Amino acid sequence: MEQIANIPEAKGKERIVIIGGGFAGLEMAKRIDKKYYQVVLIDKNNYYQFQPLFYQVATAGLEPSSISYPLRKMFQNQKDFHVRMCEATRLVPAEKQVETNIGCLTYDYLVIATGCDTNYFGNDALRESTFALKSVSEALLIRNRLLLSLEEVLSAKDEEEFKELFTFVVIGGGATGVELAGALADMKKGILPKDYPELDFGKMEIHLVDASPRLLAAMSEKSSLKAARTLQKRRVILHQGVHVEAYDKPFILLSNGQKIRSRNVFWVAGVTPKPIPGLSENAYERNRLLVNEFNQVNGYKDLFALGDTALFLSPVTPKGHPQVAQVAIQMARRLAENLNAKATGRLPEPFVYKDKGSLATIGRNAAVADLGKFHFGGPLAWMLWLFVHIMSIVGMRNRVAVFVDWAWNYFNYDVSLRLLIRPRKSEIYHHEESD
Numbered sequence: 001m002e003q004i005a006n007i008p009e010a011k012g013k014e015r016i017v018i019i020g021g022g023f024a025g026l027e028m029a030k031r032i033d034k035k036y037y038q039v040v041l042i043d044k045n046n047y048y049q050f051q052p053l054f055y056q057v058a059t060a061g062l063e064p065s066s067i068s069y070p071l072r073k074m075f076q077n078q079k080d081f082h083v084r085m086c087e088a089t090r091l092v093p094a095e096k097q098v099e100t101n102i103g104c105l106t107y108d109y110l111v112i113a114t115g116c117d118t119n120y121f122g123n124d125a126l127r128e129s130t131f132a133l134k135s136v137s138e139a140l141l142i143r144n145r146l147l148l149s150l151e152e153v154l155s156a157k158d159e160e161e162f163k164e165l166f167t168f169v170v171i172g173g174g175a176t177g178v179e180l181a182g183a184l185a186d187m188k189k190g191i192l193p194k195d196y197p198e199l200d201f202g203k204m205e206i207h208l209v210d211a212s213p214r215l216l217a218a219m220s221e222k223s224s225l226k227a228a229r230t231l232q233k234r235r236v237i238l239h240q241g242v243h244v245e246a247y248d249k250p251f252i253l254l255s256n257g258q259k260i261r262s263r264n265v266f267w268v269a270g271v272t273p274k275p276i277p278g279l280s281e282n283a284y285e286r287n288r289l290l291v292n293e294f295n296q297v298n299g300y301k302d303l304f305a306l307g308d309t310a311l312f313l314s315p316v317t318p319k320g321h322p323q324v325a326q327v328a329i330q331m332a333r334r335l336a337e338n339l340n341a342k343a344t345g346r347l348p349e350p351f352v353y354k355d356k357g358s359l360a361t362i363g364r365n366a367a368v369a370d371l372g373k374f375h376f377g378g379p380l381a382w383m384l385w386l387f388v389h390i391m392s393i394v395g396m397r398n399r400v401a402v403f404v405d406w407a408w409n410y411f412n413y414d415v416s417l418r419l420l421i422r423p424r425k426s427e428i429y430h431h432e433e434s435d
């Protein structure tokens with residue numbers, strides 16, 4: 001396979017190839033000292049995606065461009081830094097090479113920060129029949145499904161079709177599921193009745209199905225209970241401790257024998273990494289790359305993994321770290337500092353995670369927060385959630401855009417992004433687009 005064109009030799013420096021421009025890959029790319037290293041960042045997309053706000057794009061609260069940022073713009077002024085939009089398809093560690101769909105790349109150090117994909121827990125038929133939320137494009141598909149159902153329900157031909165179109169089912173009771181269900185409840189109460197005065201929104205059903213006996217299982221029990229109570233008050237129907245057996249359209253079949261009729265099924269029940277072929281089996285556990293305290297992949301000296309795809313097992317973290325943004329960012333910082341240290345003859349330091357707490361929003365004026373010993377909810381937690389998310393968004397323009405949309409939405413009980421724009425089928429683009 002030919003080398004990727006137009007990437008100059010790393011003269012007098014070592015080359016670091018980073019696969020994945022998400023939370024971990026970007027932090028790594030920013031922090032590595034280009035005096036000592038040439039950096040090549042590759043990603044399937046030419047933009048970074050801020051996943052925590054996908055659900056707001058899906059529910060027409062934000063535009064996709066407000067939570068995405070072009071990778072090239074981010075690194076415009078960096079010397080000896082190269083970005084390529086391509087997909088890593090195979091690793092050849094013996095030759096220190098990564099194969100991609102546009103050629104191969106040699107490396108001195110390889111950093112794998114490829115994140116996760118949606119987990120269907122072996123029930124792959126659900127991949128074809130439900131809507132996932134793991135990319136901006138999937139968020140737009142959900143938005144279109146939601147808006148289309150509301151248009152179609154107006155001309156439903158019978159009671160069954162009406163119910164099928166007017167019932168929304170969120171599967172997965174983690175932060176994303178709770179946030180999505182809460183946002184749908186907000187739309188049902190404040191926004192949609194103004195757009196569709198002919199419809200009786202008392203008949204719109206929102207279900208949240210969770211296999212775990214409590215929502216937000218990664219948070220404190222107090223926060224779980226508060227989230228459940230708030231959603232119930234907002235008329236979300238909870239199914240806790242039950243899992244989905246199948247989606248035999250139009251019925252979702254639950255493990256307790258219950259059936260829910262719906263055309264709008266949103267699958268946010270979990271994530272799992274999608275390994276790139278080429279490494280030995282010993283490098284993996286449950287699809288995640290086993291790493292040591294220096295983020296070195298088991299069995300490989302110059303290969304590192306970060307973020308959601310990395311699994312660091314220790315007596316303190318017998319199940320590994322949670323798959324959240326802070327872990328990805330902190331791992332990347334440590335590794336960048338360690339490689340910078342190596343270049344100047346200093347010793348690396350082990351990774352130690354500092355838990356800054358967890359937040360989840362349930363909708364307007366409602367959120368839950370676990371900050372060390374403190375667990376609280378309501379408007380204060382919601383304000384904190386808004387602040388943390390605004391500050392985490394990449395790009396000043398995006399921060400301002402999100403702030404304006406949220407302020408408008410808050411004071412007017414409305415958002416103005418409910419356009420149902422569907423791509424025209426076209427032969428001009430020959431290659432398949434990735435998500």
Ligand SMILES: Cc1cc2nc3c(=O)[nH]c(=O)nc-3n(C[C@H](O)[C@H](O)[C@H](O)COP(=O)(O)OP(=O)(O)OC[C@H]3O[C@@H](n4cnc5c(N)ncnc54)[C@H](O)[C@@H]3O)c2cc1C
Nearest residue numbers: 020022023024043044051052088114115307308323324325
């Ligand atoms: C809907 C949703 C909501 C979330 N909300 C929160 C939240 O509120 N708070 C929180 O802390 N965490 C949240 N998370 C989790 C958080 O987003 C992840 O923990 C974080 O993104 C992990 O960072 P990462 O760098 O490991 O992977 P990602 O950020 O997922 O980045 C992986 C990158 O790798 C690229 N890639 C993958 N495979 C290849 C390949 N073969 N070749 C080239 N490129 C590739 C992808 O395109 C992507 O850009 C949420 C996740 C989702 C899906």
